[in-house]
Amino acid sequence: MKPATPRLRPIGSKMVRATMLSAAAALFVASILLTVFQFISLRNALERDLQVQAHIVGSNSTAALMFSDASAQDEILGGLASSPSVVSATMYRSGRVLGRYLRDGIKGTLAAPPPITPDAELVATHKRHNFEYVEVLEPVHANGEVIGQVTIRASLGRLYQRLGTFAVFTLLVALGSFGLSWLLVARMRKAVRLAEEHLHFLAHVDPVTTLPNRHEFNERLAFALDCADRQETSACLLLLDLDNFKIVNDTLGHDSGDVLLKQVAQRLTGTLRSTDIICRLGGDEFVVIVEPPEDSEEPDRVANKILTALSESFMVQGHQLFVSASIGVSVYPQDAEDARSLMRCADTAMYHAKNKGKNGYEIFRPEMEQRAHKRLKLEANLRRALQNDELYLHYQPQIDVRSGRMTGVEVLVRWTCEELGTVSPAEFIPVAEESGVIVSLGRWVLQTACRQAAAWRDAGLLDTIEHVAVNLSACQTRDAGLMDEVAALLEETGLPARLLELEITEGVLMENVHANLELLQKIQAAGIHLSIDDFGTGYSSMSYLKRFPIDQLKIDRSFVSGVPGDGAAIATAIIAMAHSLNLSVVAEGVETEEQMRFLRDAGCDVMQGYYFARPLPADQLTALLTERRLWPTPQQA
Numbered sequence: 001m002k003p004a005t006p007r008l009r010p011i012g013s014k015m016v017r018a019t020m021l022s023a024a025a026a027l028f029v030a031s032i033l034l035t036v037f038q039f040i041s042l043r044n045a046l047e048r049d050l051q052v053q054a055h056i057v058g059s060n061s062t063a064a065l066m067f068s069d070a071s072a073q074d075e076i077l078g079g080l081a082s083s084p085s086v087v088s089a090t091m092y093r094s095g096r097v098l099g100r101y102l103r104d105g106i107k108g109t110l111a112a113p114p115p116i117t118p119d120a121e122l123v124a125t126h127k128r129h130n131f132e133y134v135e136v137l138e139p140v141h142a143n144g145e146v147i148g149q150v151t152i153r154a155s156l157g158r159l160y161q162r163l164g165t166f167a168v169f170t171l172l173v174a175l176g177s178f179g180l181s182w183l184l185v186a187r188m189r190k191a192v193r194l195a196e197e198h199l200h201f202l203a204h205v206d207p208v209t210t211l212p213n214r215h216e217f218n219e220r221l222a223f224a225l226d227c228a229d230r231q232e233t234s235a236c237l238l239l240l241d242l243d244n245f246k247i248v249n250d251t252l253g254h255d256s257g258d259v260l261l262k263q264v265a266q267r268l269t270g271t272l273r274s275t276d277i278i279c280r281l282g283g284d285e286f287v288v289i290v291e292p293p294e295d296s297e298e299p300d301r302v303a304n305k306i307l308t309a310l311s312e313s314f315m316v317q318g319h320q321l322f323v324s325a326s327i328g329v330s331v332y333p334q335d336a337e338d339a340r341s342l343m344r345c346a347d348t349a350m351y352h353a354k355n356k357g358k359n360g361y362e363i364f365r366p367e368m369e370q371r372a373h374k375r376l377k378l379e380a381n382l383r384r385a386l387q388n389d390e391l392y393l394h395y396q397p398q399i400d401v402r403s404g405r406m407t408g409v410e411v412l413v414r415w416t417c418e419e420l421g422t423v424s425p426a427e428f429i430p431v432a433e434e435s436g437v438i439v440s441l442g443r444w445v446l447q448t449a450c451r452q453a454a455a456w457r458d459a460g461l462l463d464t465i466e467h468v469a470v471n472l473s474a475c476q477t478r479d480a481g482l483m484d485e486v487a488a489l490l491e492e493t494g495l496p497a498r499l500l501e502l503e504i505t506e507g508v509l510m511e512n513v514h515a516n517l518e519l520l521q522k523i524q525a526a527g528i529h530l531s532i533d534d535f536g537t538g539y540s541s542m543s544y545l546k547r548f549p550i551d552q553l554k555i556d557r558s559f560v561s562g563v564p565g566d567g568a569a570i571a572t573a574i575i576a577m578a579h580s581l582n583l584s585v586v587a588e589g590v591e592t593e594e595q596m597r598f599l600r601d602a603g604c605d606v607m608q609g610y611y612f613a614r615p616l617p618a619d620q621l622t623a624l625l626t627e628r629r630l631w632p633t634p635q636q637a
């Protein structure tokens, strides 16, 4: 597979980096501010100490000053030697130096000889400082008059030593906090990274198959079309939908469905070239981008390769499964100008492949879209059909091969559209299903059939008829209110439940086994006859048939048309199996005497088909019922 588009550096890691950098900067600035604050506090404290000392020295020096006792003065000032920061002190009287103290070993500006007269600036401010020292001046009073001044100067050297210790400690605390938060953030970062990776995985990868998902597919398709534009080549899209996957899900469970999807993904990856992009769009839909196709035959080759790869059986939790796929192919730029339209073309082609009988591929052709438009037109007309009274029913007799009597009737809807003319139910029933019109259409068929059957019964025409059979569509089987409606209808028309037969195709039944089992039980409880239509085409098994409360199987027309040739073995097997389960068997689509004879000999109970009668309008069936017609029984034929 082609590599994914380059991943952007995750936002989380950028945020962590930015957060840690700002935290480091904040801690650094805080350490500096704390140190400056500490410096100012220590210096102010030193200044206050000096002022107190100057005051004490001044108070003690009054007598020495008054008597100009220089030696007493030196002694008093010498007492300052015990304050380690004090580097010098001077006593002035009448503008001249009376005594002084100089700390031993102090040189330079700090111990500079004091000025002959007190410093004018200091006299005015009483204190001053710079980054080397702090100096204070204290006037000495006697009898209320200033008789002299004391100045003391202290070095900031010791303060700087303490400040250094404080700064180192602050820095260590800051570094420790930073290291701790780094560790915490690193752990958090790891958790965030894992979450980011998981989110990225979920956003771009399908968790079941680990193939790129729809989101990633959109990006890669856009990229592929871009490349095709730049290099003036083409790109080919194959949309693949597994046939009957729902049956696997419903019968074996979703876990088995997931295992199957995984195996399909592995098979596709193992079959296609590493440059082909394989994605899962969701459900049972996969898509392959071939870019650029080698030649115009490439789409056919790839589609055939996929179908061949999938034709081998899969082993899923002990079950051997056969899976086929319907593939729609579209090519850029010849079919569409952008990714969205290209996808729509592949989708249209895929639906054609499905309608053609599945397990195949179709390359998009523009007329396919015309068919899609025709379908839309059909749908629009169908929506008006009920109001316009364009629908009506035909009834096809079912003949008991032992007595030759008509014992049942199948109700078949017909539509003559004002705009489109007569449309076959084979064409409009699927459209009605897809568009939801089937809900009202099915309700109308049930009502009309029950009313007609009740009218025949009231006229005493149903004495040999066991059931009037109405087809149920897939949508109707999913309608939770269906059985209430049927019960109300039987009540309203007075038709006994035993006279009504509901036909559900085997395919619909197997679409959702569990929900349908519940429906079948309700039908049985209501006393309504139950028949499985198109039997042999829907992949049910003996074990299911045993569990379902059914009365009858209808052998699909495709097998009947194959007797006494290809379909013979299947038809015979169905009859034998049905009888072993105490179910009666109806063969539908019997067209020839040969078919009738074969099925009679195989033990088929009831037959229906053009050989006996076509589906007829109500009045013609009324005539047959009134006549109480007997068909030649097989034994007599």
Ligand SMILES: Nc1nc2c(ncn2[C@@H]2O[C@H](COP(=O)(O)O[C@H]3[C@@H](O)[C@H](n4cnc5c(=O)[nH]c(N)nc54)O[C@@H]3COP(=O)(O)O)[C@@H](O)[C@H]2O)c(=O)[nH]1
Residues within 6 Å of the ligand: 396, 410, 411, 412, 413, 414, 424, 425, 426, 429, 445, 471, 472, 473, 533, 534, 557, 588, 589, 590, 591, 608, 609, 610, 611, 615
């Ligand atoms: N949900 C509903 N489905 C309905 C209803 N009415 C019809 N249908 C389904 O549409 C499909 C086509 O039906 P139709 O064109 O009516 O074909 C039926 C018969 O006319 C036809 N038939 C009967 N005998 C023969 C025969 O000898 N040869 C031959 N070539 N065709 C024959 O078979 C169709 C009956 O099929 P089935 O229902 O499977 O018994 C069809 O699937 C209908 O079921 C409706 O009201 N609701």
